[in-house]
Amino acid sequence: MPDTASFAFTPSLLLTLAFALALTAGFVLKLWLAGRQLRQVALGRAAVPTAFADHIALPAHQKAADYTRAKLRFGVLEAALGAVVLLGWTLLGGLDALNQALLWALGAGMGQQLALLAAFALISGLIDLPGTLYQTFVLEQRFGFNQTTPRLWLGDLVKSTLLGALIGLPLAAAILALMASAGQLWWLWAWALWTGFNLLLMWVYPTFIAPFFNKFVPLQDEALAARVQALMQRCGFAAKGLFVMDGSRRSAHANAYFTGFGSAKRVVFFDTLLRQLSPEEVEAVLAHELGHFHHRHITKRMAAMFALSLAGFALLGWLSTQVWFYTGLGVQPGLVGLVPGAAAPPNDALALLLFLLAVPVFTVFLSPLFAQMSRAHEFQADAYAVAQTGSGSLASALLKLYEDNASTLTPDPVYVKFYYSHPPAVERLARMHAGAAA
Numbered sequence: 374m375p376d377t378a379s380f381a382f383t384p385s386l387l388l389t390l391a392f393a394l395a396l397t398a399g400f401v402l403k404l405w406l407a408g409r410q411l412r413q414v415a416l417g418r419a420a421v422p423t424a425f426a427d428h429i430a431l432p433a434h435q436k437a438a439d440y441t442r443a444k445l446r447f448g449v450l451e452a453a454l455g456a457v458v459l460l461g462w463t464l465l466g467g468l469d470a471l472n473q474a475l476l477w478a479l480g481a482g483m484g485q486q487l488a489l490l491a492a493f494a495l496i497s498g499l500i501d502l503p504g505t506l507y508q509t510f511v512l513e514q515r516f517g518f519n520q521t522t523p524r525l526w527l528g529d530l531v532k533s534t535l536l537g538a539l540i541g542l543p544l545a546a547a548i549l550a551l552m553a554s555a556g557q558l559w560w561l562w563a564w565a566l567w568t569g570f571n572l573l574l575m576w577v578y579p580t581f582i583a584p585f586f587n588k589f590v591p592l593q594d595e596a597l598a599a600r601v602q603a604l605m606q607r608c609g610f611a612a613k614g615l616f617v618m619d620g621s622r623r624s625a626h627a628n629a630y631f632t633g634f635g636s637a638k639r640v641v642f643f644d645t646l647l648r649q650l651s652p653e654e655v656e657a658v659l660a661h662e663l664g665h666f667h668h669r670h671i672t673k674r675m676a677a678m679f680a681l682s683l684a685g686f687a688l689l690g691w692l693s694t695q696v697w698f699y700t701g702l703g704v705q706p707g708l709v710g711l712v713p714g715a716a717a718p719p720n721d722a723l724a725l726l727l728f729l730l731a732v733p734v735f736t737v738f739l740s741p742l743f744a745q746m747s748r749a750h751e752f753q754a755d756a757y758a759v760a761q762t763g764s765g766s767l768a769s770a771l772l773k774l775y776e777d778n779a780s781t782l783t784p785d786p787v788y789v790k791f792y793y794s795h796p797p798a799v800e801r802l803a804r805m806h807a808g809a810a811a
């Protein structure tokens with residue numbers, strides 16, 4: 374007879390069950406939401422919604438529906454693959470096998486830990502490669518958005534891998550060193566390092582890293598430059614320069630953004646945006662972005678990110694000392710030295726990877742919260758732009774961008790609640806007109 378008394382819900386088993394349950398629930402939720410959105414977009418495909426009938430032609434509307442549905446179906450496939458890969462790394466023992474193999478090959482120490490992080494990143498990148506290729510050269514291509522050549526794509530891949538290694542490995546080494554020798558409060562120091570690194574990256578990225586991938590030339594159109602300068606002066610906003618980026622080298626999707634902070638702020642227009650919008654509309658889009666600055670949305674988002682990462686590091690500080698955290702996720706931590714009497718191999722890189730793999734499985738359920746906050750910010754930025762430039766140009770810019778990016782006008786409301794960082798077009802236009810009337 375089996376000895377039932379010896380069976381118990383150990384912390385390790387509880388973590389395994391919670392992880393498997395959250396992963397399954399998250400995947401089912403994703404499927405359900407994607408199914409709702411697929412149905413809703415298909416239902417709306419036959420006719421342009423009345424609110425947009427004067428502005429958007431039926432073929433453009435149907436292209437948006439087909440593009441949205443194609444992306445959704447691909448997203449479901451990627452989510453399924455992602456769940457399988459995640460199980461492979463964790464409960465099925467992939468990470469454990471990789472760690473043991475590297476311990477065997479390199480012995481315990483900093484070199485082995487960095488090799489584990491690098492090998493994990495490399496293998497994950499390779500697994501994602503077919504999906505990225507399909508997305509760029511099949512999906513985006515089919516709808517006429519892709520402008521990338523295989524040569525440019527490969528160049529990007531090499532550059533981003535090298536940059537990632539150049540920046541990522543020293544950062545990882547510094548965090549591992551803190552984990553190993555900064556004592557019980559290592560996570561506080563690691564968080565400070567992480568925060569400083571992110572601030573530095575925000576400063577360095579626009580001036581030193583982005584030019585590796587794109588050309589930035591000062592805005593040549595003097596009439597538009599004068600218009601934009603006047604708007605920024607009205608809004609009390611100082612920027613170092615107005616730049617045009619060759620976004621059209623890779624994609625037909627249009628955008629505009631601010632980068633940097635403090636006195637290093639710059640305004641960047643995608644060349645695709647300038648081609649699609651009139652000067653009045655460009656001004657309105659910029660006024661929307663200035664609205665984000667006026668309401669300190671960027672600062673608030675950063676503060677929220679730093680607070681969440683502090684909580685994350687504190688949690689990791691505790692979890693990394695619990696044996697069940699490793700065994701519950703399919704990894705055997707080093708508890709005893711390989712050589713009798715020698716110190717146990719460090720588990721810091723393992724703890725980092727397991728944490729990065731496991732946390733999103735549980736936090737995915739919080740996404741409506743963040744999406745809601747983001748949509749509220751978008752409404753505020755729209756209201757600011759309407760106050761600065763009137764509702765007409767912003768509304769027409771928005772309609773053009775929706776049409777050119779083939780964004781659906783008929784999303785499912787529940788899907789919107791979960792995923793949309795921007796409110797649906799119909800809601801934004803209604804608020805704009807209400808705001809302009811008031």
Ligand SMILES: [Zn+2]
Pocket residue numbers: 661662665751754
């Ligand atoms: Zn915005």
